[in-house]
Amino acid sequence: MTPEDSYDIIVVGAGPAGSTAAMYAAERGRSVLLVDKKKDLGVPLQCGGFLPHYETLTELVPNAELPYTLEEIPKSCIHTSTSYQRFIAPSGISKGFHVNADAIDRRRFDKHLAKMAGKAGADLLVGTNVTEVNGTELVLDGAFGEHIVRGKVIIGADGPNSTVGRANNMLRDADPMGTGTAFEYEISGVDVDREAVEMYFGKDYVPGGYAWIISQGEDSANIGVGIREAMFEERMGARDYLNRFLYEHPIASKKLEGASIVSVVAGLVPVGGAPKVTATKDTLIAGDAAGHIIATNGGGISTAMVGGKLAGQTAADHLEGKCDLTEYEKRWREQMGLEIKTAVYARKLMDKLMLSDKLMTAAIKVISPEHMKAIQCGQLPETVRKSLLKLNIGLN
Ligand SMILES: Cc1cc2nc3c(=O)[nH]c(=O)nc-3n(C[C@H](O)[C@H](O)[C@H](O)COP(=O)(O)OP(=O)(O)OC[C@H]3O[C@@H](n4cnc5c(N)ncnc54)[C@H](O)[C@@H]3O)c2cc1C
Numbered sequence: 001m002t003p004e005d006s007y008d009i010i011v012v013g014a015g016p017a018g019s020t021a022a023m024y025a026a027e028r029g030r031s032v033l034l035v036d037k038k039k040d041l042g043v044p045l046q047c048g049g050f051l052p053h054y055e056t057l058t059e060l061v062p063n064a065e066l067p068y069t070l071e072e073i074p075k076s077c078i079h080t081s082t083s084y085q086r087f088i089a090p091s092g093i094s095k096g097f098h099v100n101a102d103a104i105d106r107r108r109f110d111k112h113l114a115k116m117a118g119k120a121g122a123d124l125l126v127g128t129n130v131t132e133v134n135g136t137e138l139v140l141d142g143a144f145g146e147h148i149v150r151g152k153v154i155i156g157a158d159g160p161n162s163t164v165g166r167a168n169n170m171l172r173d174a175d176p177m178g179t180g181t182a183f184e185y186e187i188s189g190v191d192v193d194r195e196a197v198e199m200y201f202g203k204d205y206v207p208g209g210y211a212w213i214i215s216q217g218e219d220s221a222n223i224g225v226g227i228r229e230a231m232f233e234e235r236m237g238a239r240d241y242l243n244r245f246l247y248e249h250p251i252a253s254k255k256l257e258g259a260s261i262v263s264v265v266a267g268l269v270p271v272g273g274a275p276k277v278t279a280t281k282d283t284l285i286a287g288d289a290a291g292h293i294i295a296t297n298g299g300g301i302s303t304a305m306v307g308g309k310l311a312g313q314t315a316a317d318h319l320e321g322k323c324d325l326t327e328y329e330k331r332w333r334e335q336m337g338l339e340i341k342t343a344v345y346a347r348k349l350m351d352k353l354m355l356s357d358k359l360m361t362a363a364i365k366v367i368s369p370e371h372m373k374a375i376q377c378g379q380l381p382e383t384v385r386k387s388l389l390k391l392n393i394g395l396n
Pocket of ligand 1 (some may be wrong): 163
């Protein structure tokens, strides 16, 4: 398909944020173009797919009006469901809490969300790279060759290296600890716990982060490491750490014995919080592009969709003359700004403890399961904050 020359709203990126934005904007009768450089949406996979159930998400971001597409996830997009989250400390002790969640198949889920946007009336253009952003004029490069398209509003939902964000100076903090590298394998031939998602800590295996094992049902699993390059040992890369975890971790390597690796994936995780500005008079950014992620666990599917919904709705409101586009900034910060900010603060406290296996083990020992759940939800109860600060003092 060759795109029209102009649209009311152009959304760059058909991940969870972009497709949600396009759907909500198109439902309001606006002409919407949704563009993605991927030829096959959701591929390559760049996600563990862990997504808590709708009821838990209402606790995670209690002030957010969640998109209905988070409530109505087709069964075909779900590998399996889990009911427990377990933390394994460097010493091997473990602790956890109940949480109902799905392991989503992002290859299918991303396509499903884009189809929902199409059904609402958005034009969808895959295999099309946005190579230049000049105000509200975009240069597209796709199967049709180069094409210039104009929008009244541009929504950048183009991930952590957002071209739209960069062109508009909407940049996240340059702190090297503010970006995580995630490296994952889909594996088969393993007998992992199908009820529990596991998170492993330990500076030698996962510097500045954690490793996960997420069952995908039957004998398959997604395993990965989310770590920070600033804390890597010399001559070690993310893949080396995942291999070390898979083959040498005293607990995990036994569970994962005999694994066949069927897919390899890497991506960036923006854990440094949102840029100061996420809206101008004609452009918005949402999802990973806007740091809409819970920094303590790197989970961003649901928050990206909340950001996308608000971007699509605000763009439509603006074009109906109801508000300035900058209203978006206020809306998303009211709905989930506190959780995103608190999670960054908690992540910074944990970063220091992660330098020492002894202190990280002590932290997992002192934090109750309920409080662990709260931290995962972007909250930091005062008692936990004090305990973590005390441990941090132990570090100095
Ligand atoms: C390895 C890994 C594991 C993860 N595991 C989890 C997890 O288990 N649970 C969870 O909640 N979160 C997880 N996350 C985070 C989660 O994947 C993201 O927060 C989420 O995908 C953000 O959605 P988004 O729509 O903002 O961005 P994305 O999903 O990154 O989508 C952005 C889209 O923009 C397109 N794009 C980029 N630039 C251009 C351009 N110039 N032109 C056209 N298209 C463009 C890309 O092709 C892409 O499709 C993980 C991340 C990684 C890297």
